Amino acid sequence: MLTNSAIRPVEGGSQTLARGLSALTLIGEGETPLSVAALAAELGIHRSMAYRLVRTLEDYGFVERLPSGELELGARLVALARSVAPSLQRAAGPELASIADELDMTSFLVVFDGEAAVTLSSAEPRHADTTVAQRPGSRHAIDKGAPGLVIRSQLHPDEFPPQRFERSHDEVILGISSIAVPVTLPEGRPASIAVLYPPRPLDQERVVDVLEAAARKISAAMR
Template sequence: MASQLSPDSSRSQTLDRGLKALKLIANSPVPMTIDEVANHLKLGRSVTYRMIRTLEDHRLVMRDASGRLAAGTQLVGLAGGVRAEMRALAAPILSHLANTLEMTSFLVVPDGEEAVTVQVAEPTSTAAHVAYRPGTRHPLNRGAPGIALMTGLDLQPSEREAVTAARTSGWAYSEGEVIEGMASIAAPVLTNDGTAQAAVAVVHLALSLNAHDVAPQVMKAANALRLKLN
């Protein structure tokens, strides 16, 4: 009698481990050692070393001068294909928004239970602004972009008051939920059926951000992108 297959028998454990290592290194704010990767993934050092060497061969991981591990240059090329059409259409809209408000603007899309930044535009006319990088992730239920994305989901009895308020106002506000001391305003980019396929957002110092002045500009940018996509 043939043995019954387990639910995970069709998956590659080696590939799964390698991808987890890659995500860990790419999302780390500082370069990591092999031992740190091994400890985090609960793997032996020799297994981790072989995975890292393979990722290095494909330029997905690189070492700095001290031998620590960071995201490799090949990731830039791979990331370029993520939501390519949406990013191309959003680029001039985000740039205009960033320079109009003199704030960093960015485009966020949902990825399961997370919100992921896929495009960033920084103002060119200011000496100082908030640095934000593509690939930044945070839980969908935290931060203005995530809240804006959740307005496109079905109404939940236990949803945050901020989500309920954003459904009515058309924009979301958060302070210190993703970056301490920073505030963000976001508006959903809706499809024809009301699903939030993305969110346009800005981030700035919380003390100097006037939400009611900024929100209309963010909503205008989100609507401009919606018209281009739909």
């Protein structure tokens, strides 16, 4: 959970806007639903100010207030999310679907949002009996999870030398393993492509080869 230290307007920036963005982050990433009073406490502002802030976000469709008084993100954000990095999502979409069906694993593209590794888009295998869901917008620190570790090495290659691939287990989702490889994007933007799967015997070399082939196609489409 964030604290009021999350209100970080740049020098000369807007504290009101910073509060609004912090409120959206708290509502969207909180482990438990927040009330307006709890949101005010987290932001370190008076409850009346929090009510005005929430009302404005409600008016624009960014926040919805449930009958219980708890807050959740509004449907307007779904429309905005479709417009995030559209060229990258278009390039990655067919490759993610192909990976998912070929390997019978959930595949996903991860980018860096300035603080954490964020799932931009994902695909689940169409013919698998069970799948592991990875929702776009999911975030985790770059020091855990295979795609996070790939991004960390892209950001800090001297401290964490880049590897051909990274593998993790039980780090982001309990009981789930992941393999990820880097994706080369314009201007050196950090990104990785990965798969999720319950632990099972697998041909790791084949998985890595499939991921790398998809990464090359995405990179070529973004040039």
